[in-house]
Amino acid sequence: MPLDRDAKKWLKHRFGQHIKFDEPMSKHTYFRIGGTADAYLVPPDRKDLIELIQWAKQRQQPYLVIGDGTNLLVRDAGIRGLVIALTKCLNHITCTEWRKKKAVVSAMAGAKLQALCKFAIKSGLAGMNFAIGIPGTVGGGIMMNAGTAKGSIGDVLDSIEVLLPDGQAVRIGKEKLDFEYRNLSLKKREDLEAEGKPIILEGRFQLWHSDAGYLKKEAQELLNIRKKTQxxxxxxxxxxxxxxxxxxxxxxxxxxxxxxxxxxxxxxxxxxxxxxxxxxxxxxxxxxxxxxxxxxxxxxxxxxxxxxxxxxxxxxxx
Ligand SMILES: Cc1cc2nc3c(=O)[nH]c(=O)nc-3n(C[C@H](O)[C@H](O)[C@H](O)COP(=O)(O)OP(=O)(O)OC[C@H]3O[C@@H](n4cnc5c(N)ncnc54)[C@H](O)[C@@H]3O)c2cc1C
Missing domain, CATH: 3.90.78.10 (UDP-N-acetylenolpyruvoylglucosamine reductase, C-terminal domain)
Known part of the structure; x- marks a missing residue:
């Protein structure tokens, strides 16, 4: 559904510099292709994102949440309604548990997948090197179950936090997630008590202790192979x-x-x-x-x- 005048007025008033109307999606996809989105929004913080989603639900305004657009082909006619990118409001990575053999790293959806890989290497945590060189965000990587012959997101993900269309955030454990080849789906949709695709806010990854020097060397070798073959x-x-x-x-x-x-x-x-x-x-x-x-x-x-x-x-x- 295209945005009407009232919707545009509210969005401009509420989000000011963070919203662009009739924005070419070629600027936001790695393909550098795509018609315009009625509105392209990068919410500055989580509170703004929640308010936006609640507003969209109330108005039945469709939206598409994207990461870095590395896996997207936007048709020439563009996108009606809102495109929302989380790269500003959700980009923090932190270690939330540090045990003898394992650690849990929490990465927000808008953080780069490569930043997560580097964080893991620097912390001497193994498990993320399969994703070395995969562009995009953590949220996009989770949705796509991104991976290579060395492994995929589903192998190391412990839980996700999602935002439901009514603005409620819930944590979903790995046991309720179905990871397929390049796709994530939720096993029990009734858990979500809502319609529409939830927005991924954060992922928690179970990694294990290793040697930072070894991990760095392995990552460099994997990057060299990518450069040669892709x-x-x-x-x-x-x-x-x-x-x-x-x-x-x-x-x-x-x-x-x-x-x-x-x-x-x-x-x-x-x-x-x-x-x-x-x-x-x-x-x-x-x-x-x-x-x-x-x-x-x-x-x-x-x-x-x-x-x-x-x-x-x-x-x-x-
Ligand atoms: C040069 C190159 C190499 C690549 N190599 C690999 C590879 O080796 N392995 C691999 O698996 N992929 C690869 N990809 C594809 C791509 O990088 C991955 O699929 C990546 O994980 C997508 O992340 P993104 O943030 O760009 O998502 P986007 O492309 O922006 O979005 C992908 C999908 O996820 C949804 N989405 C994004 N973020 C969220 C969120 N927070 N909540 C809900 N839905 C969301 C979008 O709506 C869309 O449906 C490659 C791409 C390029 C350009």
């Missing part, structure tokens, strides 16, 4: 498709189907890593979606395997 010079959203549950990876299938380097408009299947679709210059979301559909069609015809996007495609289809 395209780093072009805007993109990381791996575009989920790997099929068994057999060859999405990248292998795309490469075997002869699709490396295929282009539509400014969108290109990377020649370095076939599961990356890159914005090689002035690509539109329509270019990327057309290329995605072409890849899906050819892989399906060649191998009878349906590739599903890992990237979240948002905004209305026109």
């Amino acid at each position: 395209p780093t010079n072009y805007p993109c959203a990381g791996c575009f498709f989920k790997n099929p549950p068994a057999g060859k990876t999405a990248g292998e299938l795309i490469e075997l189907a002869g699709l490396k380097g295929k282009r539509i408009g400014g969108a290109e299947v990377s020649t370095k890593h076939a599961n990356y679709i890159i914005n090689s210059g002035n690509a539109t979301a329509s270019d990327v979606i057309a290329l995605m559909e072409m890849v899906q069609k050819i892989v399906s015809q060649t191998f009878n395997i349906e590739l599903k996007p890992e990237v979240k495609i948002v905004g209305p289809q026109v």
Whole structure:
């Protein structure tokens, strides 16, 4: 639902410099693609975020919470309603428990995942190195169950704190979370007593004591591998498709189907890593979606395997 005049007036009055209207989402996604959001808001603190969410619920105003936009493709028609980024109001990382063998680190949703990895290394805590080099925020990482062949968020997450649409914050333990491949869902939705997707405020991670020097060296080695195998010079959203549950990876299938380097408009299947679709210059979301559909069609015809996007495609289809 687009924002009406009254809504815009209240938002401007309440959030002043923290809100931008008709904001190009290309500025807030790693793909550097996307039409405008009716309003883009970065609440300055948690209290403001809660007030905003309560206001949105009262008005039935839709909103999309994002992190760093590293896994987002925003359609060319943009996003109606509010886009909310938590990078200002929730960016603290701290150690909340320090035991003999283990420690619990609490990271707020808007903190960078890489800041959490560095915090763990500096504190001599093992468990986060699987995420070295994954861009984005802790909240986005939890929602996506971000990971690599070395592990994923679900392996180390102990609990999350979420904000419900009525403004209530609740903690949910790991036992009530379902971590799937690049996705988190809640096992018992009735626990939440509310409709709508909850906003992740914080994650608590169970890590274990190790040697900071060893962890630093391991992290550097993992970063070097990433640099060698992944395209780093072009805007993109990381791996575009989920790997099929068994057999060859999405990248292998795309490469075997002869699709490396295929282009539509400014969108290109990377020649370095076939599961990356890159914005090689002035690509539109329509270019990327057309290329995605072409890849899906050819892989399906060649191998009878349906590739599903890992990237979240948002905004209305026109
Ligand atoms: C170069 C590159 C390399 C990458 N490599 C990897 C990799 O190795 N492994 C991997 O798993 N991913 C990888 N990614 C993808 C991406 O970095 C991850 O999915 C990341 O965790 C997304 O975080 P984000 O903060 O950018 O989330 P966004 O892209 O902003 O959002 C992702 C989803 O999470 C939701 N969301 C975000 N924050 C919240 C919140 N606080 N509450 C509720 N919902 C929220 C959004 O609505 C959206 O649906 C890569 C991306 C790039 C560009």
